[in-house]
Amino acid sequence: MKTTRLILVGGFLGAGKTTLLWEAARRLAGRGLRTGLITNDQAPELVDTAFLSQGGVKVAEVAGSCFCCNFQGLIDAMSKVRAEAEADVLIAEPVGSCTDLSATIVQPLKEGFRRELVTAPLSVLADPSRLSDLLDGGTAGLHPSAAYILRKQLEEADIVLISKSDQLSPEALRALQQRTRQAFPEAAVLGVSAKTGAGVDVWLDAVTTRSDAGQRVVAVDYDVYAEGEAVLGWLNASIVLRGEAVDWNAFAAGLLRGLSGRFDRGNSAVGHVKLMVSAADGFLIGNLTGTADTLSIRNTLTPGSEASLTLNARVQMTPEALDACVREVLAATCAETVQADIVAWRCLSPGRPQPTHRYDHVVAAG
Numbered sequence: 001m002k003t004t005r006l007i008l009v010g011g012f013l014g015a016g017k018t019t020l021l022w023e024a025a026r027r028l029a030g031r032g033l034r035t036g037l038i039t040n041d042q043a044p045e046l047v048d049t050a051f052l053s054q055g056g057v058k059v060a061e062v063a064g065s066c067f068c069c070n071f072q073g074l075i076d077a078m079s080k081v082r083a084e085a086e087a088d089v090l091i092a093e094p095v096g097s098c099t100d101l102s103a104t105i106v107q108p109l110k111e112g113f114r115r116e117l118v119t120a121p122l123s124v125l126a127d128p129s130r131l132s133d134l135l136d137g138g139t140a141g142l143h144p145s146a147a148y149i150l151r152k153q154l155e156e157a158d159i160v161l162i163s164k165s166d167q168l169s170p171e172a173l174r175a176l177q178q179r180t181r182q183a184f185p186e187a188a189v190l191g192v193s194a195k196t197g198a199g200v201d202v203w204l205d206a207v208t209t210r211s212d213a214g215q216r217v218v219a220v221d222y223d224v225y226a227e228g229e230a231v232l233g234w235l236n237a238s239i240v241l242r243g244e245a246v247d248w249n250a251f252a253a254g255l256l257r258g259l260s261g262r263f264d265r266g267n268s269a270v271g272h273v274k275l276m277v278s279a280a281d282g283f284l285i286g287n288l289t290g291t292a293d294t295l296s297i298r299n300t301l302t303p304g305s306e307a308s309l310t311l312n313a314r315v316q317m318t319p320e321a322l323d324a325c326v327r328e329v330l331a332a333t334c335a336e337t338v339q340a341d342i343v344a345w346r347c348l349s350p351g352r353p354q355p356t357h358r359y360d361h362v363v364a365a366g
């Protein structure tokens with residue numbers, strides 16, 4: 001059996017993982033490599049899967065539990081997408097609130113699957129504003145236990161990837177890289193922009209040639225980790241929208257603005273809120289990765305009578321409060337002009353992480 005390379009791209013909610021997966025798959029195809037993608041979430045109805053599947057790339061989703069707590073789910077998804085895509089490379093995106101991946105995923109893979117898999121260095125994406133706030137001693141706008149997860153992700157990374165480098169001047173990027181190296185001296189620190197492509201090939205060169213994955217296992221306090229995840233309400237919904245000549249871009253922007261206003265007024269830190277509206281002529285993606293100034297909408301749809309909305313929200317509030325808030329804002333956005341029929345609606349708070357495996361030591365490569 002041929003060996004397949006697995007590239008794990010971790011990092012906190014909203015760091016830019018899915019956008020980078022998309023760009024990486026495109027560039028790897030240009031290098032003549034077949035790529036399969038694996039997404040992961042605590043519940044189905046995932047915007048990431050719907051978005052990544054648009055490009056004709058094979059995508060498998062592990063839903064209902066994170067990779068660490070459903071290791072077999074990851075193995076099954078890898079087998080499926082490997083077979084379907086005849087993949088040379090698999091890129092997997094773990095849940096953004098997950099950490100301890102070296103101990104729970106990388107080491108078990110190195111030990112149990114070395115004949116069929118080469119695992120690339122663990123890459124962890126970090127949003128520059130959250131990263132610099134963390135380096136300043138802050139909590140990156142998050143609950144302290146959620147900020148603990150962010151820090152642990154960086155501590156265990158083989159490669160720290162500062163994402164969205166297009167938002168920084170070259171000098172500011174260099175300074176942030178320097179500070180990141182000082183704080184996490186064992187990791188390689190690179191900058192990337194999935195938007196402009198800057199730095200993506202340098203990172204791909206590293207993860208398609210190096211096999212020193214999981215160079216360290218870090219101590220993780222599972223009580224703090226569990227609290228960091230539990231402070232987040234998690235909502236995944238799938239809704240059919242109908243109306244007359246509805247301006248879907250205005251609808252999506254109105255919905256995200258309404259939600260953002262409620263979250264900001266209630267001091268409920270946003271991990272990530274994203275939506276996808278699919279209609280006959282294509283799709284649009286909306287994102288919120290923090291306060292209202294982070295709101296963005298990509299792509300334009302022509303007005304139409306029917307569309308499907310997938311909405312994923314990870315926000316620091318109870319699932320009950322999040323549920324009520326999203327229902328109210330959705331109803332207000334639809335008002336008298338759009339009818340919303342809920343196809344699926346799940347609201348939860350992640351349970352305590354209970355990994356299938358946890359290695360306390362580094363498994364030798366090769």
Ligand SMILES: Nc1nc2c(ncn2[C@@H]2O[C@H](COP(=O)(O)OP(=O)(O)O)[C@@H](O)[C@H]2O)c(=O)[nH]1
Nearest residue numbers: 013014015016017018019164193194195287296
């Ligand atoms: N400016 C900029 N924004 C980006 C870049 N990569 C991702 N984003 C934005 O960051 C937000 C979160 O991206 P996403 O890939 O969904 O993050 P994930 O939650 O880590 O998978 C979206 O609004 C993206 O458009 C980038 O390279 N530059």
Ligand SMILES: [Mg+2]
Nearest residue numbers: 017018048093
């Ligand atoms: Mg994602």
